[in-house]
Each structure stands twice: as C-alpha cells, then as structure tokens.
Amino acid sequence: MAISRKAAALAAAFALVLPAPASASPPPKAPGTPVRTEPLAESLRLAGAGTSLAIRYRSTGHDGRPTVVSGTLALPAGRPPAGGWPVVSFGHGFGGIADACAPSHTGPSPWERAVQETLLAAGYAVAVTDYEGLGTPGDSPGIDGRSEAYDLVDIVRAARHVAPVSRNWASVGYSMGGHAALFAGALAASYAPSLRHMGTIAMAPITQWGVQTADPAFRDPAKPVNHTIPYNGRTMPLTTPGFRAADWFTPKGLELVDLAGRACIGEMIEAVAGLTNGDVLKDPAAATDAFGRALADDEIPVARYPRPVYVVHGTEDVIPIALSRMTAGQLRAAGTDVTFVPVEGADHITLLPAIATRVREWTDRLFRRR
Incomplete structure (x- = not known):
C-alpha cells in the first residue's frame, strides 16, 4: 500500500534509531517477524509518544498455524536507556470481532488510554496487539487464551526488530485483555525464552x-x-x-x-x-x-507462574469481584506470587482511570525500576 511523502520521511527518520540487526536473523516466517511497519495516524497516537507505529507481525493462531496479526507500538519521547525501552504489552478489552473494531483502527478506549499514557510517560514502550483476526484477513477466534497470549508475546518480539526496546517486558491487560495477560504470564517462558517476562497485571480480568x-x-x-x-x-x-x-x-x-x-x-x-x-x-x-x-479449555492455567501477578478488580463491577478473588486464590494456592487488589467503588469502566498511577507503580516494582 502506498504511503504519503510525509509518512515516508517519518519512516526514514525513524530508521536512524533502529537497533543493529541480530547476527543471526530468524527464519522469515518465525513468530514475531515484522511483516509491515508504518507511522501510526496522528489521531490514534498516545499523548506524549516520541514515535508511534502501526505494525503487522507473524504469530501463532488459535489452531497452532502461522498467522499475521496487527497492532501498534508507542515509544517514549527522548533517547532510550541502555538496553532499550522496557516494554508493556497491553491486552485491550473486548470491543467486537470485526476489523473495524481493532484498536489500531479506532485507538484505545478513553479508560484504556489513561493507563497506556501513564505508562508511556513513565518510560515504557507500549505495544498493543489487535488480537488474531482483528484488522487482518481471517476470522477472529474471540476468546482463545493461547492465541491471545501468543499475540501479546509476539508483538514484543516484533517490536525488537523495529525499535530500540528491551527484552524485558510485562503483560498488562484489561477485561478480555486481563485474561490475555494472565495466559501470557503462564506461557511466556516456554513460548518466548529469549525474552524476559517480568510479571503480569490483570485488571478486571474475565475468568472462571x-x-x-x-x-x-x-x-x-x-x-x-x-x-x-x-x-x-x-x-x-x-x-x-x-x-x-x-x-x-x-x-x-x-x-x-x-x-x-x-x-x-x-x-x-x-x-x-x-x-x-x-x-x-x-x-x-x-x-x-x-x-x-x-x-x-480457555480458563487461565492454574499453576505456579514464574513471575509475580497482580489481579485488580472494582467492587462495583458488573463482572463480580468474587471471580477475580477466586482466581487470585487459586493462583496463590498453586505457588504464584499474587497480589489481589480490590478497588472500592470502581466499576468496569471507572476502574482504569482510578488506578492508572498505581498501575505505573506496580509496573515499576515488576521491573524493579524504583
């Protein structure tokens, strides 16, 4: 697809800050291989982003076959730290299964934007997958924990090919994306051992x-x-x-x-x-x-997760807080380092703006940054 002269100039300028290619390139169809990258439309950018990209990348579908998934990547302004920007792979809430519903087409919801922009301002690269079948050819599997997890992991791998980002990353998600973030926390070490998963924050996750x-x-x-x-x-x-x-x-x-x-x-x-x-x-x-x-088969794995987990839920959510309390209890009993955080008075929409600053603090703890 042709892009404008301005977009081409932006892409060329951005290429100057790309990391040096790895000494041994992965197979061209390996999960996490970028397929296409271009500047993200100005109207969809997070406030304060230094560079914002729309990206298509290879991943693993719900049926175990290779697929192509779309998403976005926002980098903080300024020079990256040594080793690259730490990455938050953000799982968005369910908005539909048509291509038009993909966040790379619509931008984040206002409540998700509050958390994403807070993390970006704190020095985290924010990667947001659309999930399999949203924004790309093929059908969406809807709720499918493994597919969701693969999408969250592989956008981090793709980001490392096109931007100065670290191999250190955390899975953070809301609603259906909380389900995705938990699944990613369970599968990250075995699916992508070359990355370093730091932990999980699941906000009002859909479980049980x-x-x-x-x-x-x-x-x-x-x-x-x-x-x-x-x-x-x-x-x-x-x-x-x-x-x-x-x-x-x-x-x-x-x-x-x-x-x-x-x-x-x-x-x-x-x-x-x-x-x-x-x-x-x-x-x-x-x-x-x-x-x-x-x-x-899409219930989150109840096991000892290798890295810490936060499960956060509003007391006034239409999705009962008891479900998240149960999930946290099961993970704790399995040996996971899990923190359950009830948020008094918050519902499914008001939760994220209410905890945006705390999400940044929890993310800092996972990365041991402060």
Missing part, C-alpha cells in the same frame, strides 16, 4: 467460565440477554469442532450472530436492548452449557 455459565442470569429465558452472546455464536464454530450456531440460536438470534461479524460492541449493545435470553436462544440453559464446554 464455569462459574459464569452457572449464573441464572445467562440461563433464565426471561432475563435480558448479554450482549456478548451473539459473538459466541460467531466465533465458536471456528474454535469448537461440531459447534453450529443454528443448533442453539433462534431466528432472531441468528440475525444477531450475523451482525456480530461486522458490529462493534456499542452497536451490539443497542441491538440486544430489550431482548431476553429466550428471544435469542432456543434453550438458554442448554446453550449456556454448550458455551461453557467450549470455553473450558
């Missing part, structure tokens, strides 16, 4: 699928339908052998499943307003059981 699918709010035909349900109907046929949306969704539900392929979360919230589980699902309890079985 089994507990969630047992909630009567998802099973009662008369209860309002959750706006994420049509996305399940769209993504699970991709990730779950034998799953067919037509087996579980009503005609109205199938219309919403079709809409999920092109509508971002705000439009979907409007589309399901006033609809019940019974309007969308033929048998809500049976369908929810099917969703639970499909999601079972």
